[in-house]
Amino acid sequence: MTIRKVVLMCVMVVAVAIPFTALGSPADDYPSKSLEFVSQTAGASMDNLGRLIISIIQQEKLLSQPIAVNNKGGGGGAVQMAYILSKKGSPYHFFGTSTNLLLGTPMIEKLPYSSRDFVPIVNLSLDGSLLYVRADSPFRTVKDLIAEAKKKPKTLRMATSTVTSGESMTGKALQRSQGVEWNIAYFNGDPEVATNVLGGHVEFAIGNPNFVFDHIRAGKIRALMAVAPKRYTQGPLKDVPTIGELGLGEPLVARRAFLGPPEMPDYAVNKLVAVFKKVSEHPTWLKFLDDNMQQSAWMDAQALGAWISSEAPKHRQRLVDVGLIK
Amino acid sequence: MEIFDGLLLGFQVAGTPTNLFFALLGCALGTLVGVMPGLGVTGTISMCLPLVMGMNPTTAIIMFAGILSGAKFGGAVTAILMNLPGEASSCLTCLDGNALAKQGHAGKALGIAAYSSFIGGTMSTIGMVLLGPFLAAVALSFGPAEYFAMCVAGLTLASSLGSNSVAKSFLSTVLGFTLAMVGPDIIGGASRLNFGTMELLAGIEFAAVAVGLFAISEVLLTIEEEVKISLISLPKGIRHLLPSMEDVRRCIPIWIRASTLGFVVGVLPATGASICAFMSYALEKNLAKRPELFGKGAVEGVAASETADNAAIGANIAPTLTLGIPGSASTAVMMGALIMAGVRPGPMLLGEHPEVFWGVTASCFLANIMLLIINIPLIPLVVKLLKIPYYLLYILILAVSAVGVYSINGNVFDLWVMAVAGVVGYAFKKLNYPLAPVVLACVLGPIVERSLRQTMVLSRGSWGIFFERPIALILLAIAVIGLFWPYLIRLWGKSEKGQVAET
Numbered sequence: 001m002t003i004r005k006v007v008l009m010c011v012m013v014v015a016v017a018i019p020f021t022a023l024g025s026p027a028d029d030y031p032s033k034s035l036e037f038v039s040q041t042a043g044a045s046m047d048n049l050g051r052l053i054i055s056i057i058q059q060e061k062l063l064s065q066p067i068a069v070n071n072k073g074g075g076g077g078a079v080q081m082a083y084i085l086s087k088k089g090s091p092y093h094f095f096g097t098s099t100n101l102l103l104g105t106p107m108i109e110k111l112p113y114s115s116r117d118f119v120p121i122v123n124l125s126l127d128g129s130l131l132y133v134r135a136d137s138p139f140r141t142v143k144d145l146i147a148e149a150k151k152k153p154k155t156l157r158m159a160t161s162t163v164t165s166g167e168s169m170t171g172k173a174l175q176r177s178q179g180v181e182w183n184i185a186y187f188n189g190d191p192e193v194a195t196n197v198l199g200g201h202v203e204f205a206i207g208n209p210n211f212v213f214d215h216i217r218a219g220k221i222r223a224l225m226a227v228a229p230k231r232y233t234q235g236p237l238k239d240v241p242t243i244g245e246l247g248l249g250e251p252l253v254a255r256r257a258f259l260g261p262p263e264m265p266d267y268a269v270n271k272l273v274a275v276f277k278k279v280s281e282h283p284t285w286l287k288f289l290d291d292n293m294q295q296s297a298w299m300d301a302q303a304l305g306a307w308i309s310s311e312a313p314k315h316r317q318r319l320v321d322v323g324l325i326k
Numbered sequence: 327m328e329i330f331d332g333l334l335l336g337f338q339v340a341g342t343p344t345n346l347f348f349a350l351l352g353c354a355l356g357t358l359v360g361v362m363p364g365l366g367v368t369g370t371i372s373m374c375l376p377l378v379m380g381m382n383p384t385t386a387i388i389m390f391a392g393i394l395s396g397a398k399f400g401g402a403v404t405a406i407l408m409n410l411p412g413e414a415s416s417c418l419t420c421l422d423g424n425a426l427a428k429q430g431h432a433g434k435a436l437g438i439a440a441y442s443s444f445i446g447g448t449m450s451t452i453g454m455v456l457l458g459p460f461l462a463a464v465a466l467s468f469g470p471a472e473y474f475a476m477c478v479a480g481l482t483l484a485s486s487l488g489s490n491s492v493a494k495s496f497l498s499t500v501l502g503f504t505l506a507m508v509g510p511d512i513i514g515g516a517s518r519l520n521f522g523t524m525e526l527l528a529g530i531e532f533a534a535v536a537v538g539l540f541a542i543s544e545v546l547l548t549i550e551e552e553v554k555i556s557l558i559s560l561p562k563g564i565r566h567l568l569p570s571m572e573d574v575r576r577c578i579p580i581w582i583r584a585s586t587l588g589f590v591v592g593v594l595p596a597t598g599a600s601i602c603a604f605m606s607y608a609l610e611k612n613l614a615k616r617p618e619l620f621g622k623g624a625v626e627g628v629a630a631s632e633t634a635d636n637a638a639i640g641a642n643i644a645p646t647l648t649l650g651i652p653g654s655a656s657t658a659v660m661m662g663a664l665i666m667a668g669v670r671p672g673p674m675l676l677g678e679h680p681e682v683f684w685g686v687t688a689s690c691f692l693a694n695i696m697l698l699i700i701n702i703p704l705i706p707l708v709v710k711l712l713k714i715p716y717y718l719l720y721i722l723i724l725a726v727s728a729v730g731v732y733s734i735n736g737n738v739f740d741l742w743v744m745a746v747a748g749v750v751g752y753a754f755k756k757l758n759y760p761l762a763p764v765v766l767a768c769v770l771g772p773i774v775e776r777s778l779r780q781t782m783v784l785s786r787g788s789w790g791i792f793f794e795r796p797i798a799l800i801l802l803a804i805a806v807i808g809l810f811w812p813y814l815i816r817l818w819g820k821s822e823k824g825q826v827a828e829t
Contacts, residue, residue: 041658047658154786157784183783183786184783185470185780191651194650194651195595196470199468214674215672218672218673218674
């Protein structure tokens with residue numbers, strides 16, 4: 001062979017090989033396309049939280065690719081979880097949910113999956129709820145409410161979020177522990193819960209403080225009890241006793257966790273954990289927690305996974321106790 | 327007077343160069359977004375959230391309001407030209423608008439759509455200004471019982487939406503209901519009618535069904551008719567490209583009625599604009615001198631749905647700002663943006679941040695005007711699209727449909743749903759079954775079920791609640807009347823308005 005042919009062959013081999021060097025392993029250039037954050041009902045607390053985190057990530061350029069938000073709300077998280085399951089193995093999808101929904105919905109609805117099918121990423125915060133009434137209500141304390149409920153069983157009406165939320169379970173647990181019975185109406189998200197109290201369609205509600213804080217400040221709504229480990233510090237909420245102080249039981253709070261689809265690759269999980277860690281220390285995030293009445297509660301992937309495993313049987317027992325499952 | 331002070335402040339705020347620019351940007355972006363099915367307004371607004379961080383909250387909301395309004399008109403464009411609904415409310419515009427386009431009057435349809443959007447939006451903004459606080463009270467008095475009654479009334483109107491046979495309309499409605507039932511039950515989470523498949527666990531994507539039923543079926547029909555050249559021949563001259571004074575005159579009473587309806591119904595959180603458009607269309611059809619023209623190219627049809635649609639936007643924004651309760655998905659995201667910017671919508675907003683409320687209101691006025699100015703000159707250009715030979719145009723329609731539907735969930739299954747819906751829609755059109763009731767039932771079905779269950783809890787199991795609550799009672803009465811309306815008319819001997827015998 002002539003020198004020319006040899007050189008030509010070498011050039012051809014190199015030319016063919018070059019594109020292949022760009023491939024690399026997926027872990028090296030993760031993320032190489034945009035990610036998708038699967039959220040819940042648009043405007044609900046989880047949705048606002050998720051969107052804020054994403055905007056912090058984009059602002060600080062913590063990830064080289066954008067994150068799109070996909071709202072898949074309803075069914076106590078079942079819609080969202082079913083969707084994520086269809087994205088098995090993808091490093092580009094993750095979802096945010098309340099751990100009550102994550103643990104509870106599959107158990108209650110006997111769905112073909114459970115909280116342990118998802119790959120845990122992080123937990124950033126937890127939030128409790130408020131038991132509140134309209135300002136013109138005759139009830140000034142929870143004791144008043146319970147006394148009335150004892151006098152008139154199955155008469156009082158409570159509005160709350162979806163059936164597997166911490167709020168609704170607190171309502172059911174209270175019924176059990178106090179030996180009273182009231183009617184519980186479930187709504188598709190906290191905004192509707194607040195509207196129904198303001199409109200006088202129900203006597204009281206247990207719901208997220210976020211949507212009623214302004215109404216409390218304006219004197220249109222009165223909070224009777226805070227379902228949280230410690231009191232809220234914002235404005236008029238300072239004076240609201242916690243469920244623990246009132247001796248009415250354990251605070252059932254919702255942890256806001258982020259998880260990925262089954263078989264999500266480790267390199268994706270680790271990258272996201274690192275990103276979220278930076279978010280958890282960002283001043284915008286901390287201000288958000290304060291503005292939105294949430295409390296910081298960091299758990300990385302391993303800690304979250306361990307927590308879910310230990311919490312699952314406890315949660316099942318809780319559900320049995322309140323009669324949501326047999 | 328307080329309101330005028332507020333408006334003055336609002337126009338000052340809205341009139342700054344930055345805000346004007348962002349309003350324009352929002353309108354343009356919105357129109358673009360509306361043209362593509364699937365990529366919804368909510369998605370666009372949430373994608374703009376990162377841009378908005380650090381921006382003045384008023385500017386951000388001004389841009390969002392522009393996007394909302396622009397998207398409505400964009401949706402009308404594809405509905406009229408390609409029978410491609412951008413969202414539920416555009417389905418009605420498809421019916422008459424596309425028929426008009428096929429008759430060579432696309433410009434008329436687009437023009438009426440643009441005028442209607444402008445008038446609906448402006449009237450509802452005025453309503454928002456004058457009635458703001460009163461609106462909030464009305465919105466709150468609507469409990470589950472009222473929602474149920476209203477949605478039932480809406481569903482019975484389905485008999486007016488379609489062709490001549492009431493039975494066929496109801497069959498379509500039932501189909502829509504069934505489709506809406508697939509997937510998780512909103513209150514309990516139990517998934518239904520999913521045949522054990524993972525794909526159906528989350529339910530059927532509504533947009534896929536709508537696009538399939540309207541756009542794909544139309545393509546199939548036209549292919550069958552072997553239309554080889556351009557779809558229609560465009561009349562010469564600008565005069566024909568815009569609505570005539572006669573058309574405008576006919577639409578004026580409709581504009582007034584539809585704006586009011588859209589505004590009143592749009593105020594209610596969680597009903598959204600879709601119901602308003604359907605109700606308005608059904609109302610106008612019943613009131614029209616020649617109802618049989620509806621669905622075959624009546625500008626009144628386009629006017630009714632587009633006006634109510636845009637009126638609902640302004641009505642949606644008001645309770646979001648003054649109550650802190652989002653009226654729909656897109657306004658929910660807007661609210662989230664405001665909270666992030668440190669401005670809490672709610673009863674304190676007017677007191678603490680009046681410039682936000684009034685700035686948004688004033689900018690809604692401006693956005694509507696801007697949209698009219700942008701869109702009218704575009705109509706002659708856009709209409710030229712129909713000159714493309716059909717064998718190329720239908721490829722464009724299919725491509726835009728597929729991309730739009732896929733972009734919602736990234737799910738190939740949705741494309742299959744779209745295809746099947748296309749075939750079903752084709753069959754429906756051949757057999758003269760109306761399509762609009764399917765869409766209506768898909769949207770209202772879940773609300774009906776959910777609110778009935780909630781009502782039963784709140785009434786402690788008593789059906790008497792519907793008699794105790796005046797609003798619910800009135801709405802149910804309207805529903806019953808609506809159900810029997812065709813028969814009542816016949817009974818009263820007004821045979822020209824009555825049912826045309828099926829041939």
